[in-house]
Amino acid sequence: MNKRIIKKVAVLGSGVMGSRIACHFAGIGLQVLLLDMVPTEAKESTDKNLRNKIVNDSLQAAIKSNPSPVFTKDVPNRIITGNFDDNLKDISACDWVIEVVVERLDVKQALYEKVEQFRKPGTLITSNTSGIPIHLLSQGRSEDFRKNFCGTHFFNPPRYLRLLEIIPTPDTDKSVVDFLLHYGDLYLGKTTVLAKDTPAFIANRIGVFGIMAIFQAVEKLGLTIDEVDALTGPIIGRPKSATFRTADVVGIDTLVKVAKGVYDNCPTDEQRSTFQIPSWLNKLVENNWLGDKAGQGFFKKVKGAGGEKDIQTLNLQTLEYAPRQKPKFASVDAAKPVDDLKQQLKMLVGAQDKAGEFYRQFHYGLFSYISHRIPEISDEVYRIDDAMKAGFGWEIGAFESWDVLGVERTVAAMKAAGYSVAPWVEDMLAAGNKSFYKVEGGKMLVYDPSSTTYKSISGSNEFIILSNYQDKIVWKNNSCKLYDIGDNVLGLQWNTKMNSIGGDVLTGITKSIELAEKDFKGLVIANEGANFSAGANVGMIFMIAIEQEWDELDMAIRMFQNTMMRARYSSVPVVVAHHGLSLGGACELALHSDKVCAAAETYVGLVELGVGLIPGGGGTKEFVLRASDEMHEDEPETITLKNRFLTIATAKVATSAFEGFNLGIYRKGLDEVVMNLDRRVMEAKKSVIEIYDSGYVMPTQRKDIKAMGRDVLGSLYAGINGMTKADFATEHDAVVARKLAYVMCGGDLSEATLVSEQYLLDLEREAFLSLCGERKTLERIQSVLKGGKPVRN
Template sequence: MKKHIKKVAVIGSGIMGSGIACHFANIGVEVLLLDIIPRELNDKEAKKGLTLEDAVVRNRLVNEALAKSLKSKPSPIYHSKFASRITTGNLEDDLPKIAEVDWIIEVVVERLDIKKQVFEQIEKYRKPGTLITSNTSGIPIAFMSEGRSDDFQENFCGTHFFNPPRYLKLFEIIPGPKTRPEVLSFLNTYGEKFLGKTAVVAKDTPAFIGNRIGIFSIMSLFHAVKEMGLTVEEVDKLTGPVIGRPKSATFRTVDVVGLDTLIHVANGIGENCPKDERHELFQLPDFIKTMSDNNWLGSKTGQGFYKKVKGDKGKSEILSLDLDTLEYRSKKRANFASLELTKPIDKVIERFPVLIGGKDKAGEFYRRSFGALFAYVSHRIPEITDELYKIDDAMKAGFGWEHGPFQIWDAIGLDKGLALIEEAGQEPAAWINDLKGGGETSFYTVKDGATYYYDIPRKEQVKKPGQDAFIILDNIRKSNEVFKNSGVVIEDLGDGILNCEFQSKMNTIGGDVIAGLNKAIDLAEKDFQGLVIGNQAANFSVGANIGMIFMLAVEQEYDELNMAIKMFQDTMMRMRYSAIPTIAAPHGMCLGGGCELSLHADKVVAAAETYIGLVEFGVGVIPGGGGSKEMALRASDSFRKNDVELNVLQEYFLTIGMAKVSTSAYEAYDLGILQKGKDVVVVNKDRQIATAKAYAKLMAESGYTQPVRRKDVKVLGKQALGMFLVGTDSMEAAHYISEHDKKIADKLAYVMAGGDLSESSYVSEQYLLDIEREAFLSLCTERKTLERIQHMLKTGKPLRN
């Protein structure tokens, strides 16, 4: 099915509708967002003498909803200017406009009667062949399209986005009784390729895949928590990052989503799944009923499992709910011996065997919860899906789990998982015995760089579909490894392209990473065509290893520190001026040194969710790995005839001086960190390494020529330096910055002005690197800089001193 989506209509502008509209605007699609008209005037409209017939009144609900969404944090949109792609309207005046769109998405209230009324109106104006989908989270798709035309039903299905649509990747596609296979195939491809989603085709069962397993997991925990005598804080400690789940863990997540939402879905499963073998778990515990009766629904009502209050001195405090007394109290620190044992284990997947072996309450909790989860997911096949990998994909993409249930079971071991099921008083589904009886020992295997999963009907491992567009580093690391040290792994991506993958903690850039980068360039120049610097961890890199810098500075090993910084600078310049194209593939946090690396690549292939910036001011220094030099160079390249060059330079200066970090890759263009016409953005992070490889190959085969080192960087000397120093004096005098902030800013000003040259001059990059390094080292001798670095190492937060 060949179809181009140029324009979509979103019917319903609530939290989900506006979020979906924003995400389509994110990817460049024109959006028509419609909602009902108000039934009465508000006070403001009445005072102005407006009537219900005025356009501003008729579109008030949709406009207010979209404005509220655009102001929310985190933002639903990649860049504020993308909001111009959304046109608003109302269902009475503007519904005929849906005849012009390629896809209509219904996102109205979760009531079947209302949805059917909306579809009846939509069919009056919808042109034949237009896609029509519902974002329902649980109403059977078969019921919604009853009575509609054949063309409507053939092009109709469910498309369940998860909230917030920009950030949660799960995109469940649920066919109706007459949905054409071509429609499902198109939506699956479009969701993955254009929307950047993990698309999963689900069966038309209550709550589909993600919510069926996710709500079971939460409800199972609700029933277990009081039996085991666990507190809210303890449960969130046990179900958070330690097992690869979001920081909000369980109870904080429920507060954010809303207890009423969870109750609605749980009740729906309870009412519509009477044959579920764990049906009793979907009945609400007494403490949940009480919270609902008290309207303690979470963030939306100001209190849920947690409550934010102000103390006597005006300082905010987060209280937590005592599940026994149902009264709020000060939070208690949660500690478990089992968790201490996992601290040296960086990879989450390797922690599970340790956690279930714990002798304390944590170990008991994990054995009980995983035993129940393994049994439950085994019984959901073939009820909610025929393929086990879809359950894992749904939990990872919809609930932010790093590993799905069957992946965790593999990590623990098939037999140990069966023992946990028995210990939990449950039984596995019959197909598990077939798997074991057939000699299989795991649900997944990796062959020839591809993931295979156990196919239940065929009783054998088959290749997971949809991998051809991806390069999965976990799958190729061992077989394609070319070099490895403690900081990096260098893999052969094929077609003459190498990949340098960081392996340090938080992907910080220290000595081993620098050595690995140089080795990668050596290998690529000798035997390959190009180099990608990319990884598939949570973050590309949080920057240089400031712990190493702190140690050298405290011990006053300035010669060694100078050599380390020069090595960093020289490596960045090697990337810039190597004989092969270098492609950086940043994603997630890309800060400080990670940003400097990206600045020096021939091309950046950034994931849309890239938060990139030069943040060195937060630890009391300036960018010392070529970042200060590079921003001065980019300012120089931006100078145009009749420009006020000082103003251009100032913008680049402020990007560093204010430690600006983009909230998406698209904002990085505004900061001068990404360059239009050169760097590109991919929405689906899973495609990033493959896309970067393709660009490296294209550049190499198009006749890549090693660049010539620059000696033509225009710097403005005393003219710029004087302007910057006057500015920092004013800022300090007005108490906007501290004395030490001023000292750092003045050092940066000196570098970006090219020193105190008497007039504008042309200088080399090396000249700027030398004065950058000198400024960096001088700041490392300052006590207040060391205090800032130490505070960052201890707390992870910047210190203002």
């Protein structure tokens, strides 16, 4: 069979999902044709703008929405808009046609009939439906259409929610399924999950069951909305939106529609009654209290007496809104300080208060349900976990949670409490298999009920999960673990609050490089969890500064700088695998590495100005060095330096890894974006090997950096004064910005001069130290430590 290449994609339907799916495909560099209906009033018009009004308005609304569906501002340039009447013929030039029109079988089938007139044979045709059986959609179509037809269910918003469910029909060619699973993973950055053509597929079937079961528990245990959302959020590895807030975001009508769909179409589901809509939920739909889109649902924004916004919560008994109440549970308070999610789960499910009772009911019901869904909705255990993690933002899958709590012990407790488990789970335990997952040789294996053996997870050869290498630890300290990840490459990760970088982590980086230089080809630095790192440990800086231990602080900054320079000047390659927040010191580590393999969703930047400091771990020095290298005769030498100065002075953070290149943090032609978060460590490992094998030579420290001196410093000072007078910056902002300008110009030099890296590092460290002595800087740091945001003083 010919190799399938996707160059151009057509998206039919420009509603909330269609426009955002189009943006995601354009974001990975493809040409996209986005089509929708001609407005009724423009049917007779020849004005292209009027005929394309629906599609153009929808695309503009998507582009302006928050969070943004595009990686960079130029992405929409790759989207061509049109309408079904004039432009459907243009799908003949497309390699993949994705249908995202209204959820009505007759509408979709009528569109497919027209599509078949213009689609070239062999072109992929898929539907994003979430509520119509996939096999019904392709009825009556040609053999070639049916062979290349499949369900591709994206989750909203498609840029950020990583799940893509692939749902074949009996007629779908296996090569199409294999292609979509691979393409979705590698190019679209998705967790691609093979699902069966059952109502609500995998994620919505399990996710909506979980929500409906919680609704029942609310009535049974007499819990409030505020209590449930406190119990079902980050404390158990779920998103901040927890349960009721999630329903408001998704739309209460959408939730009811999915629940009703399962109730109506799954007569043999042993938990069918759970999907019955409670009377109070029906009442919300009748009142049009559908959540965010209606302005009120389980929560409602109101204006307080002083004009400030306040969020009120619905009382499910009275259906009246009242101010939010902060719930108090002893078990939750005890679990909160524990950093390890698995340990937290054990504590919460074993607790003897009302919260513990809720957690037991919730987990036992969930475990019972997922066990009975195999093989109905999936043949494989891991696909259910993958779907929930990628589609609903769960940090830990349902079967993984069951493993954490102990399968055998939990099954006994479930039976005693009146919950059933599927026979295959009992068979698994009877055969001496005590868990759904196990790790061997750095690879995760999963129990397969059909063969009653453990198998490797499909496609997992492309993924490296560092914590799977517990039997390959080369070195560790209280915060860091260094693993041998095979092929003569080491992998370092650390686990601190927000993965911040303190003394232990700096020691870990230095030690890892030292060990890599001895016996290995190089080092990968990566982290698991939501974020790579929120930067340096500002709490530690604050404590030392408050105590006025200036020598100790000077040593701490030197240690940070020396560690970054050690990463830059090592005899083996150091590659950083970024993802999520990668701020301050984490950004400085990237700036000094041989290469960065960044997940597409990486938010990187030098943010120290926000807390009244300048980048002190070599970040300021590195921006001067890069500005010096970028200066050329065709433009005034000062422009590159001023641009770099503004990036730091305004604490700019890239809104995607692609934007990291625009900010000059990532290097074009060297650093790379990895679309799939799960592949970044493997790509970093491959990069280490490639760089080493191509004859890596340790770079030499630079002594030829052009520092612009007094002239440019004067113009930067003038700009800072202008910003302060116009009220764009506070007096303290100006104090910090002037220190930054002084360092970036190389100090008070009478003319442009070539200086060394160490010269700039010394200036940077002195400026950082002096700012730590400023009261207003300490106030900013304190406000970040207390409330997460710097005070504007």
